[in-house]
Amino acid sequence: MYSVEVNCFTGLENPQKTCNNFQLMHKNYQQVLALVFAVEEINQNPNLLPNITLGYHLYNTYHSDERTLESSLKWLSGQSQTMPNYSCRTHDKSVAVIGGATSTLSVQMGSLLELYKFPQITYGPFDPLLHDKVQFPSLYQMAPKDSFLSVGIVQLLLHFAWTWVGLTSTDDMRGEKFLWNTAEEMSRRNICVAFIEKIPVSERRQDDSHVAFMPRIIASSAKVIIIHGDADSLIILRHSQPLIFTSLKLWIITSDLDITLRARHFDSYAFHGALVFKHQTCEPPGFSDFLKSVNPVKYPADIFLKSFWHSTFNCSDEFAKLERGECLPNASLEDLPLEYFDMIMSSLSYSTYNAVYAVAWALHEMFLMRTEMGFERHGENFTLQPWQLHSFLRNIQFNNSAGDPVVLDEQRNPVAKYDIMNYLIFFKQNEIFVKVGQFIPKSLLNQNFTISENSIIWGISQPTVPESVCNESCGSGFKKLSCEGKPACCFDCVQCPEEEISNQKDMDHCMKCPEDKYPNEERNNCLPKNVAFFTFKESLGMTLTCIALSFSLLTVLILVIFVKFRDTPIVKANNRNLSYTLLISLTLCFLSSMFFIGQPTSATCLLQQTIFAIVFTVAVSSILAKTITVVLAFKATRPGSRMKRWVQPRVSNFIVFICSMIQVTLCGIWLATSPPFPGLDLHSEPGHIIIVCKIGSGIAFYGVLGYMGFLALGSFIVAFLARNLPDTFNEAKFITFSMLIFCSVWLSFIPAYQNPKGKAMMNAEIFCILASSGGLLGCIFLPKCYVILLRPDRNTLEYLKQKADSRSHSEILPGRQKFKKKF
Structure with a gap:
């Protein structure tokens, strides 16, 4: 009931002299009243301990180690003067002690009571340390476990x-x-x-x-x-x-x-x-009414109640007035504020109430057993020893008046x-x-x-739910980054990477959007991607379309010019049928780029690569046939040469046919095994799903390109070797330049094709088609058109003869000069 401030205590002086500043702990008096209430209930119960009246002694602990030991010694001695190992009691032997509002007090009391095997039932909070039966075999805990x-x-x-x-x-x-x-x-x-x-x-x-x-x-x-x-x-x-x-x-x-x-x-x-x-806790029935009826007049022998009443109601110092009821005659405990007294049973009072009943039931079981065994019938004098109660307390189990189960076995103690x-x-x-x-x-x-x-009503300075965090939360779009040397709750906030989002606070990791969605700018939500493809409506698509159509019209115009002037020497000089074939194939090359623009379908995906590969192979094989014809024609002009039979149109046509059929065969194998198909590119452009044509078999695709490159390289080598042959309309020089451009464009396309995806990949292939086709058209046919249209005087037999005679004269003259020098 009391708290006390203790000065420095060495053990030599009297504990009374070291204690000062007593302060009455008013609310703790409810524990005393809970004990009194339980004892009175038991004594009025005819079924529990019949013909036996329970009594009790109250001792104050002062919440002090020294005063706790002093009170324990007083109780053991039976008088105010403590006499260790001696008790002056003769007729009111106590059998159990209920005490210990704290673990510290329970230990202080238990170390002394254990010497005499007194059962100690502590009503304070459950302490696992007191659960040690080796150290505290006589101590029992009433409080439930605080395991959770x-x-x-x-x-x-x-x-x-x-x-x-x-x-x-x-x-x-x-x-x-x-x-x-x-x-x-x-x-x-x-x-x-x-x-x-x-x-x-x-x-x-x-x-x-x-x-x-x-x-x-x-x-x-x-x-x-x-x-x-x-x-x-x-x-x-x-x-x-x-x-x-x-x-x-x-x-x-x-x-x-x-x-x-x-x-x-x-x-x-x-x-x-x-x-x-x-x-x-479930309050026992009648406890509130009992508290309302408590006053010093009802319990005149209770000196603690007098002190409590005097302190709480500010009565006169004369306790006689309390006894006569002159101090606030209508006063009641329910009138006191919560700081003095609580009318609702506390957990400590509830444990005290159950502890009294536990002792009563243990005594009841012990007396019942003695009656059943016949000891009481023989009139034997029975002196109850405290240690005899332990076996009954360990096994006691009952329901209190509130209906709650009560056990003292700590293994079965409820949570x-x-x-x-x-x-x-x-x-x-x-x-x-x-x-x-x-x-x-x-x-x-x-x-x-x-x-x-x-x-919930929060504190004075906290009108709303308070925040207790090490630092501010990371909002959506950010993730937590732990700081070295700090707890996990202390972190920095960093924005999610470009392709990831966080849609909750304090996320440890950002997450990727589904493939059909993309992060917004705040990176806290995934938006559905727009389906797109390379269309004619785009500025680049429209530009490439115009370029392709323009080059196609230019090629057709050159073809018309060649057909119109088909009988002129410059057209006839290099196999005009091959020129026609080359011009037609170049026209188709320019137009084949149109398959790469627009929404890809199964048909367009099949035609994109195969048409492009075949028409380019026809064009390159035509150029190869032209260069071979130039070489054969030069060798056929030598006296006695047998090459004249190879300088025929059907030989060159056969070369074009064979080379083209090989490419057709490769494309047929490609289409039969793993053809191109429409697919989705989900990652090349943020926010868009690009419909593209997948090549299917990469081996077949690069095989087709490799074969076309092989023909182009062969044409380049033959043309390069024949570039200086003495022919009036020798195309070898122009073919050399054209194939150099062609090879350069496609060699640069292969590595560029690996990196860009989506529309960029299609743009790169269209550019290569237009650039390589334009290079062939410009280097081979524009010089001839220049002669046909702007210098017709050079496109006559007389001009050819004059040019041939001057070339022969320039070749004979150096020979004669060498002959003169010898002589």
Whole structure:
């Protein structure tokens, strides 16, 4: 009932002289009344302990180690003067002790009571350390296990997205276990611990404890602080916190702390808005009515009640007035504010109530067993020894008047259930608890967690849900980048790469859009791609179309010119049929580029590459036939040459036919095995799905190109060797230049074809078709058209004879000069 501040104690002086500043802990008196209520209920119950009346002794512990031992020695001695190993009691032997609001007090009492094998039933919070039956064989814990408390707290943190949280607990084994479990659970759910502070267990260091940890708590950027401990630790914390700083924090408090026990008034609002995990309890029937009926007149022998009444109702110092009922005759406990007394049964009072019943049921079972065995019928005197009660307490199991099961076997001890309460302080310091949620653990994978966010009233400086994060969240379109040497909750925000998005906050990784979608500029959403293809309506498509048509018309015009002047020497000189074939094939080459423009279909994809390959092969083979004809014609002019039979039109036509049929065969194999087909290019252009023609078999495609390149290289080599042959209309020089352009264009196309995709790939192939065809047309036929149209005087037999005579004269003259020099 009392808290006490203890000065430095060496053990030599009297403990009474070192204790000062007694302060009545008013609310703790409910635990005493719970004990009285249970005893009176049992004594009035004819079915439980019939013909036996329970009694009790009350001793104060003062929440002090020294005074706890002193009270225990007084109880063992039976008088105010402590006499170890001696008891003056003769007729009222006690059989059990119910005590220990904290683990520290339970240990202090248990170490002494264990010497005499007294059963000790502690009503304080469950402590795994006290579960050790080797060290504490006579100690029993009434409180339910807090095995899932850390899980419930982390569920609350996750609900409000609090990822930067401070931990404060008592500096003992129970506090260490709580810190370990909570930190581990927080780490598993990606919540970071901003700091860990430990509150000294003994209040001897109360005066200087705030120097050690309070400045760090206040200075921390964490807005949410979890407090775990007992009543003493909270008092120490409240002695150390000014309102102006602590009101900036949100406190999450476990059920073992009573935040209504204020140390002084100026910090009353420090915990306003706190969230408290309280044990769920079912109040026994009649307890509220019992509390309303309690007064000093009803219990005149209770000196604690007199002191309590005097302190809470500010009565006169004369206790006689209390006994006569002259001090507030109509006063009732229900009139007291929450800071003095709570009419709702607390978890400690509930455990005290169950502890009394546990002792009663153990005694009942023991007496019942003795009756069944016949000891009582023989009139034997029975002296009850405390150690005899242990076997019954270990196996006791019953339902209390509220319907809850009660067991003292800690292996079967139920897991605690929690109500989440919102602690509020209103004007004139009226305090209330409002239930805003609950946490009912069933298993590790099955928990019932509910919270009513709209019902919560936050702190004075926090009108809305507070944020407790190490740094601001990364918005959509960004991802978290961990900082070296910092916790995982402290990170930088970087924008997602070009082809990735993040559509949620605080994403660790960006994700790619589906293939049929693309990221928007903010990179937080995927937009559907537009289906597109290379069309005539585009500026580049229209330009290439105009160029192709223009070159086609120019080629047809040159063909018309050649047909019109077919009997002139310049047309007849180099096999006019090959010229016609070459011009027609070049016309088709220019027009074949049109297959690459427009929406690809199965038909256009088949025709694109095959028509292009065949007509180009015809053109190149025609040029090859021309160069071979020039070489054969020169050799046939020599006397006695047998080459004249090869200088015939059918030979050149045969060359064109054979070379073209080989390409037709290759294209037929290509179409039969893996033909080109329409396909989708999803990646070449952001925001677009390009319909293109897939080549099918890459080997066949490059085989066709390779064969065409082989013919072009052969034509280039033959033309290059025949470029200086003495012929009037020798085309070898022009063919050499034309094939040089042709080979250069297609050699540059092959590596360029590997990199661009989509429309760029088609543009590259169209450009190569137009450039190579234009090179052939310009180098071979434009010089001849120049002569035919602009210099007709050079396109006559007389001019040819004069040119031939001058060439012969220039060849004979150097020979004669050499002959003269010899003589």
